[in-house]
Amino acid sequence: MEKSMSCLLRATNLTKRFSPQDPPVVDKVSFTVEHEEIFAILGPSGCGKTTTLRMIAGFERTDEGSVQLNGQTLECPYTHIPPEKRGVGFVFQDYALFPHLNVLENVKFGLGGLPKSQRHYRALEILELIGMKAYHSRKPQELSGGQQQRVALARALAPKPEMILMDEPFSNLDAVLRQSTRNEVRRVLKEARMSAVLVTHDQEEALSVADRIGVMENGRLVQTGTPEEVYYRPKTRFVAQFLGKTNVLSAQASGLEARSELGTLMIDKPARGDIMISIRPEHLTLEQSTPANSSGMCGRVERREFKGHDITYHVLLEKGSCIVHTDNRMPFGVGDQVVIRPLEPAVVLDEDARLPVQGSFSRD
Secondary structure (H helix, E strand, C coil): CCCCCCCCEEEEEEEECCCCCCCCCCEEEEEECCCCCCEEEECCCCCCCHHHHHHHHHCCCCCEEEEEEEEEECCCCCCCCCCHHHHEECCCCCCCCCCCHHHHHHHCCCCCCCCCCHHHHHHHHHHHHCCCCHCCCHHHCCCCHHHHHHHHHHHHHCCEEEEEEEECCCCCCCHHHCCCCCHHHHHHHHHHHCCCEEEECCCCHHHHHCCCCEEEEEHHHHHEECHHHHCCCCCHHHHHHCCEEEEEEEEEEEEEEEEEECCEEEEEEEEEEEEEEEHHHEEEEEEEEEEHHHHCCEEEEEEEEEEEEEEEEEEEEECCCCEEEEEHHHHCCCCCCEEEECCCCEEHHHHHHHHCCCCCCCCC
């Protein structure tokens, strides 16, 4: 088969059932990954993202659909290339380092295809890339969690695979170490010019590491795009809520305007009739309520959360509430009457998100 020049990985209609009578855990999932691109599959526990990754790796067979890497079919109902022959590296959630081997020996483990004299230099080369050459003689238990993660990545990169697959690679790290480690992993992947698929339930992780994101819900890939596209232009209520805090409201649309609990808002595309809209808290601001601006949407500050660089306000409306993020100079306190002003158009959500809901919703 002729190799694809447009993308490195192509997953088409991937479907997996673990029991014939149950609904599929992965349901017709399709996406592509470009050369040197980091693609994140983001979703809650049980949505099918890890099963999708395992089908790409060859650890699970597909019931339907196919996986192609650089134009070669690796997986379909009638083809199954073993994991070790797929040309992909896999970084496990628990790192899977060998405790009896030191760092250098762990990295050399996957280099059996090279002459013995070359394994040593290739392992040192990749340890230099990840900044772990000085730790080459240490055992895994003598390293921090972040260092173990980098060694696991080095072992996956050492055989020069065409792609790296990572399953929740930062979930075992504390919050501070998680941020620094994922920044380092992104740097290493970009310097190695390596494509990767990252599976995660952490929206901040996906937004900061990936070049593109695919959001999964109940076995289906419901939206793909750049982090900015998916965050600012969610297609469904699920996507809007899963990628951070948002206000989801029912509204009556007429062209590029919609009447909602927040008053009349501009919307991002023409619509008419009953719709659901999403507007991020940072796309709203507050003003002091005065007779001059009383025509705006008025509310009362119910809760105030000072966070140093910004403030989150929970504002009680006549029939619901909303969340507003402002800079740290806003002077309002609990009980103050305020006027809510939109700074950006609200996003019109797809039909499947049009449920009878009012007020604010957020993912904790």
